Amino acid sequence: MTSRLLNIKNGHNFRELGGYQTQTGQHIKYHKIVRSGHLCDLSVADQTYLNDYGVFQDIDFRSTDEVKNGPDKVPSQAEYIFDPVFSEDETHSTEDAEKIATELNEKPNIGYQKMVEAYHNLVTDPHAIKAYQRFFELLLANDQDNQAILFHCTGGKDRTGMGAYFLLNALGVDQATIRQDYLMTNDVTQDFLKEFLQDLKKKGHNSVSIENSRAFWIVDPGYLAQAEADIKAMSGNVHNYLKYELNVNENDLADLRKIYLTD
Numbered sequence: 001m002t003s004r005l006l007n008i009k010n011g012h013n014f015r016e017l018g019g020y021q022t023q024t025g026q027h028i029k030y031h032k033i034v035r036s037g038h039l040c041d042l043s044v045a046d047q048t049y050l051n052d053y054g055v056f057q058d059i060d061f062r063s064t065d066e067v068k069n070g071p072d073k074v075p076s077q078a079e080y081i082f083d084p085v086f087s088e089d090e091t092h093s094t095e096d097a098e099k100i101a102t103e104l105n106e107k108p109n110i111g112y113q114k115m116v117e118a119y120h121n122l123v124t125d126p127h128a129i130k131a132y133q134r135f136f137e138l139l140l141a142n143d144q145d146n147q148a149i150l151f152h153c154t155g156g157k158d159r160t161g162m163g164a165y166f167l168l169n170a171l172g173v174d175q176a177t178i179r180q181d182y183l184m185t186n187d188v189t190q191d192f193l194k195e196f197l198q199d200l201k202k203k204g205h206n207s208v209s210i211e212n213s214r215a216f217w218i219v220d221p222g223y224l225a226q227a228e229a230d231i232k233a234m235s236g237n238v239h240n241y242l243k244y245e246l247n248v249n250e251n252d253l254a255d256l257r258k259i260y261l262t263d
Helices: 045-052 064-069 095-101 112-123 124-143 159-170 175-188 190-202 207-217 221-235 238-244 250-260
Strands: 034-035 055-060 077-083 147-154
Touching: 034 159, 034 190, 045 055, 055 124, 112 124, 112 147, 112 159, 112 207, 112 221, 124 159, 124 250, 147 159, 159 175, 159 221, 159 238, 159 250, 175 190, 175 221, 221 238
Parallel strands: 034 147, 055 077, 055 147
Antiparallel strands: none
C-alpha cells in the first residue's frame, strides 16, 4: 500500500492515484492525479520533486482560515487554485490539539459523531457541492500529457478523501478498491498519529480526550458509510449524484475516462 506514497519529506499522505484498475480492465494513468495533505511544510527539495513529477495545478480544498494559518508552498511550475469545500474547517484539523482535547474530554464518542456530521455535510452542503463541481471542471480541463493535478486539504483524508471517492467512481473503479484507497490514510499516517496521541498522553489528557482527538485524525468506515447513505438518500446512487448534484454528465464521464485511463 505504501508504494503509492510520493517521496515527500516534509508532508503527510502524498499519494498517487495512478495504476488503479477499472471494472473494464483499464488503468488510471500515472502522473495525472495526486491526493495529499497540506503543502505548507514543503521543503525546496519537495517542491522541486513535485515540479519534476509534473504537478501543474494545486487545488486547495481548505478554508480561508486554514490557508491563512498555513499557506501552501506552491511548486514553481504549478498554478494555485483555492476551492474551499467548507466555509469553515468542520473536520477541526487545524484547531489546536490541546483545545480539542479540553473541549472533548468529558463526552465519549463525540469526536466520532462530529466526524460523521462532517461527512454528512461533505455530501449535502451546497458549498461543498459547488466545490466538488469546480473540482470536476478542473479535472476535465487536465487533458494534456505529462501534467498532474494535485488536490488536498489539511490531512488529505476527508475533503480530499471524498474528492478521490467521487473521481474513482466516475472512472469506474470497483467499490472495494475505492474503499481501500480511502482507508489507506490510516496505514500511511500511523506513525504520525501514534506520536501525536502519545504526546497528548504525556501532557495529561484522559482516555476520552485522546480517543476523541484520534477520531479527528483517522478515516473510518463509518464516516464513509454516512456519506454513502446521504448520497443514496439524495440521488439513489453515486452515478446519479455525480450527474445531478456534481453536474458530471455522460459526456463528461466519457471525457474523464479518455483523459485519465489507459489500456
